[in-house]
Amino acid sequence: MKNAHGCYPVTALACSGAWLLAGEGPFLRIYSRTSITLKQSVAVFSETSIHGISLDTVDTNRILIWGGFYVAVLRVQGLSSESGALTIQFLVCPTKCADWILDGQFSHIVTDHPDKNETYGAALVTAHNALLLLQIDSSSWAVTVKVATSQSKSILYCARLSWEAPDRILIAAGTVFGQLLVWSASLKSSGVDAKLHKVFTGHEGSPFGLCISTSRTSKPSSNSLRLLGSCSDDRSIRLWDISDLSVLDVDPQAAADQASTSDVNTGFLSASTSSGHSKELVAQAMGHLSRIWGVEFLVDRVDSTSFELVTFGEDATCQYWRLEPTYDDQKGICTGVLENQGYQDRHAGKHIWSHALSNTSDGVFIATGGADGAITIQKQLAMGSSIAASTLAAGTGDHSTADQVLVPGKIRSYSFVTTDIILMASNEGEVYLAHLPLSVSSSSTFEASGLSWQHICHEADFAGFSMTASVTSLSLVFLAGKSGSLFAYSPRSGFCKLLDGKRKAAGVFARRSPEHKNRSPTAVCLLARLGDPVAVLIEIPPEDHSNARHARLTVPDGEVISTFAILPGLTDAQQIAIGFRSGRIALYEPILNTNLESTTPSPPILNQQIHSDAITDIATTLEANTPYHIFTCRDGSYSIHTLALTGLIKQHHLSIPLMTEASQILSSPTAGLLIAGFHRKSFTLWSASTEQHLFSISCGGSNRSWTYCPNHSDPGRGGTLAWTQASSLLLRTEAPDLTVVRINSGSHGREIKAVAVSPVDSAVGRLVATGAEDTDVKLHRVTDPRAGGGVALQCARTLRRHNTGVQCLAWSGDGEYLVSSGGCEELFVWRVRVLAEGEVGVVCEGVCPFVSEGGDLRVMDLVAERHEGRGLRIVACRSDGSVCVYSYELEGKGWNWDWVGRYGAGCLMGINSLRGLGGNVYLTTGTDGHGAVLELTEREGGAEVKDVEWKGRCKIHQNAVHAAEVLEWSGDTHLLLSGGDDNALSISLLRGSGQSVGTLTIPRAHAAALTALQVIGADTEKGRVLVATAGLDQRIKLWEVRVDAALQGVEGVQVKRVENRYTPVADVASICSWREGKEVVVLVCGVGWDVWRVNVRDRESG
Incomplete structure (x- = not known):
């Protein structure tokens, strides 16, 4: 049993030139700040985390490290150079002091001895205000810890x-x-x-x-x-x-x-x-x-x-x-x-x-x-x-300043013509161009004195009201006024009128047509007018505004257009997608011609509800010849769909962290998919690939006029935001801070309470799901071993739907569905699929509608099983001692509450299925230290929600049972292994419908509560089980259990501890395992996570 890798809180840091030294658990890890890679890793302490690192300013290769009661001195050859190999040598092995150490520093004193050897020293201060002097003789490396003052x-x-x-x-x-x-x-x-x-x-x-x-x-x-x-x-x-x-x-x-x-x-x-x-x-x-x-x-x-x-x-x-x-x-x-x-x-x-x-x-x-x-x-x-x-x-401060732009008259509307030119229409009907002094890529703040102004024209239709939209890649802006007439401006063709109107404009939207080998890109505008059931679509070449083609689109009754897009295809045929404030999407196949009046309105070929709030942007990516359509929503979420004959099929839908309103979809060659939007009063840019916010600009929020122009060559390099605040136009250019370096992707920011691994033969491959007190559920891929060997987890998706800490995670047998539970009776069903390029698509398909009157119970544990081939059966135990059995239909997305049972006043902590007994028998464990067996029985003429039948109970612990697992042993015999608050490991034999025939308890199996247990190997023919346990004492232990079921009671049960190792993970709450060749990988989770490899093939053959 060996430690493969881990992710622990970083409790100590020190910088030495091009190197960064980090204390992660008991390990000293040395990273290169230039290549962002791990260069060396060594365990300094055996069972103590590193709490402090101090570098010697005289001898830059010497390092003072302390943690808890222990102190050590290391020499790292190679720290003085930026390249080359690093070698670590212990000058002073971990030495125990009399008290907890809070701070330490080298003394930088060099004293010459008669034998010319040097005596070095360091000072330490302890938790009881005592000063310790650490003296090291370089000739013998003998160390003396002297208590210099009383405490x-x-x-x-x-x-x-x-x-x-x-x-x-x-x-x-x-x-x-x-x-x-x-x-x-x-x-x-x-x-x-x-x-x-x-x-x-x-x-x-x-x-x-x-x-x-x-x-x-x-x-x-x-x-x-x-x-x-x-x-x-x-x-x-x-x-x-x-x-x-x-x-x-x-x-x-x-x-x-x-x-x-x-x-x-x-x-x-x-x-x-x-x-x-x-x-x-x-x-x-x-x-x-x-x-x-x-x-x-x-x-x-x-x-x-x-x-x-x-x-x-x-x-x-x-x-x-x-x-x-x-x-x-x-x-x-x-x-x-x-x-x-x-x-x-x-x-x-x-x-x-x-x-x-x-x-x-x-x-x-x-x-x-x-x-x-x-x-x-x-x-x-x-x-x-x-x-x-x-x-x-309050977390709403501004990172930067913005400059007020002064123009004649009040600005009514504005759009970017290019990345450094903005067109503005005033309240008096005047049209201006503002030339920005620098391009977007310069990432600087504009000063009002640096702007130059050019008057374009006066248009009476813009007096008091105007709307604009632009295609910056084609340097073209569309404008509409109070009569509903449509105008266009480009530096090459100037200002011209495109359409006459009789109704006030309700919306102007502009897009660039998709790239295609058979045609040049054009600018496409969608114009909606108040009270008009027909929207006008106009397409113009950027160099010739007179050569326009038109189409008319029928808007469904009661709908208000919020955005539109042109969906590219593999052929010349194109579809128009229109998003509405209601969250619906309509698809059209318009026929464009040069005569608008003779054009027949095109009805939608599809009108489908895909979101609960307004659709704010639409984009399409083509991956492996499969179009994926991306939609953002005003509720701060985004979704990915594919188009089938039956309509849009949702493949992915997640909320964006720290974004209350998603507004714009961008694609970057370096940063991948980007989404721009707002978090309360700040504009923010978020990367869907890395799940990180790139920058934010305090602007007052989305309830004011604004427009954002991304960098033309790479939106990942930032852009310029223009917005109206206090009747003034403000401009701010921002770019991601390229000086930010992130070493390790990290994990949850709070304790991990639940972990589950998907079946390896599922369509998505092996995914490890973790849920924590930070309310997040993360899906990880198991990646190749990192430097130093081992197993690393790479986060593929972060699921944010829970409002309370996650309590339990369970995969369906085919690995296509994940069920999560938490406080406030939250119970969610997530559909997990593979998208193009191996990306993981996740949709929260089901939210359990059944809650108690107070709605404040925790769903502590659950079992999720495929039921009758068309749905999931979810058996959940709750904090009030009740068991609820739900069926979830995968096709209709409907929920049924089938059974309910109440064990007692205590809290039920876990539930397991007793397989081999018809699929209707389960065992619960709770805070009273008992295991109780229940059966789901059909009763004629019963109520809609039936009562479970309790078969019996048995005492397995002195108090709360924190972890339990049931093995189908032989015939009608099951083996129950459990760990509890009494620090004990218990092995129980169950016969028939769960009747206990005896329990063997190993007291003091851990020095604190045993909170996680996993069977990592079982051979019923040889009567041998391998069990991994972990507890609050930060120990992971391996037990070999031999069972002879032919003997009476537990006389045939023998238990042997074969491994006892320290884990840096505090507050261990969950554990899972999977097989890789001759080894079993064990993942222990709590405050961080720890990966262990166990060679089970040698033990199986032994």
Whole structure:
């Protein structure tokens, strides 16, 4: 049994030139920042995660690593160069200290011994405010851990130490009671002299992060100023003046104990105790949506008078701050305002657990490690104009500024002619061209003084009302006015009238005709008028507006057009698709001719409901000669359909994360499928290929006039947004931040509660589904082994429909359907199919309509089985002790509630099918430690919802059963294996319809609750079962169970533990496995996931 790979929270980071060192579980992983690849990986500790990494500035190859009670020193040859191989050597093997280590640094002291060998040292600070000195003799590599100071009774939540001189260390510590202690230790030949300098109070919660600045010059007095930064779970950032380090006490530990037991209010110091140090509080501010885990000073230049900081929060964002301090000579205090400069979204879910700063010639780059297992490297946010902290705390702050464009008269409508020319019609009927100074690819903000204006014409029909639409690739704009007349403008052909009208325009939509070898591209416009049941379609060549062809399309009653598109085909024949606000799609096959009046209106050949809200855009991709039609919806979702004789068939439909309204479909040669839309008041661009947001622009939302022009050569490189705000036209060019580097795709941002693997012979291949407390369901492909060997999971789709944490996942036997359940009685059926190029298409086909009166129960576990060849039978157990049996029809998408049963007042935790007993017998386990057998029986003349028949129950654990699996053994005998809250593993034999004949319990199978169990091998002929278990003690164990069913009770059951290994995954909640050749791959999930390989062929032959 060997560990193959894993995805764990990144708990430590350090930058060394072109290398990034990360602590992931007990592993030190070294990545190349240039190639974004893993170069080396080594397990530093056996059963402890790495909590900190510190680099030696003298010997750049030496690394100090600590985690929990342990510390180690490594030498990595090759760190000083950007290329070449890396070799790792342990200078000091993991050494246990007397207390939990919070921070450490090399001392940078070199002392010459008579034998010319050097003695190196490092300092560590512990969770009880004690200073440890780590001394290493380079000749013998003997290590000595010296307790330099006594420890306090008060526990620290954070600490930071700084070497001020070869013989002096400055320590800042934050206690659980909200105090900040600043003390120093002088290293003398006679011992260590400790002195307390400051005791700060004021935080309403426990501090979790500290940082110490260098000395700066304050204005206007030119006094030297040094600050201590602190952050807390009260969501505040505070800066304290530590310029004066006069001695308050010669025993910092006793002073800390006295302060922590002085005036305490509900666990923290009351306001009266903090007032005495208010003059040393320079500035404070509130930030982030939740707790703040870390704070760092940024550009730490001595010649700079300002202080710049970055904070790292539980909300997975980095926020940037600036302070311009001023010194009041009369009062003798330093004050300032801590201003928020912006924020960066870094990770999925919650928590930034680690960070590191790298100062390069290109600027300051900040690496962050999250609970999602990903590492993000991004350039420091440019410190521009300040943004209110209250705005940033709500997550709606602006990343950039926009420039107001001043034109004669009020702008009524506008569209881009090209990427650097915009056409605008004023409220007075004037038409202008605005020439933008730079192309979209320059990704710069336009200034009003840089715009040049050109008056095109005056058109009375545009006075008071106008609408525009454009085809920028053909440099052509369509305009319509209050009479319903249609006009066109292009730089080559100028401004001309295309159609007369008598009704006010209701919508103008423009498209470029699809590429085809037999014809040149043309511009196609669809014009809808108020109260007119017929829409007009006009096609014109971009170079000759007079050579137009027309068609008329009948609009279904009550429908309002929201978009349209030309569907390309494999032949010259084309279809027109029109999307309506109702969510319906109509298809037409129009006949275009030059005479509009003689054209007969074309009725729709298809009118189908595909969405519940307005269709906002339509696009078609041709993959393997199969057209796939993509639709975006105003509800923030998109779907992919294929067209058959019966209509549009939905192949994929998912909501887009952090997008409340999807508006525009784009295709990029580098980024794949892109979708532009809005998240509340911000315009955002999202990549469907990587499931990442590329950028956002704060613009006030979609309820105002706007238009977006993507980069012509590659929409993945950004574009220009124009929008109206406060009667002014604003322009902003934005592009994805190419400096953002993401190492590892990461996983869920919260604990993974459920995992299920699809059958290998299914059409979609092997997919691993995971569901977590972040409410996401992810489908992963099992990819090729990564550097260092093993198995990696690559996320193929993220399914967002649940509003509560996911509790259970189950695949149908053919692997074509996935059933997920969660809180609030959420129960969904997902159809999973393969699209072109191996992409996975997912549609949420069914939502269980049956909920209780309160609707607040959790669906804890379920069994999904194909039933009678035409549907699914779903047997679900719920948190109120009830069992519900539903049938879901695959064709009609209908639900029936067939059976219901109530076990008792406790919570049912799991349910399993007893196969071989007619397919109607199931076993439930619950919080009372019992297993109960139920049967689904048909009763004549019964109610529509029938009652299940309970057959019996048996005691298998002292309390809650967390995991259970049932094996069909022989004849009418079943083997039940279970793990519970009593830390035990139980093996029970069931006869007949589930009657227990005995249970063998292995007490203390784990040191904490056994929460996950999986049978990874079974041979009924040899009477042998191989079981993998995992628990909250972060152990994964392998058990061999031998069963002789011929003996009475459990006399024939023998259990042997064959493996006992540590897993870095905390809060283990689920487990699954699959066979690969002679090995079984075991996937353990909790806070992250862990992959293990077990060679079962040797055990089967043994």
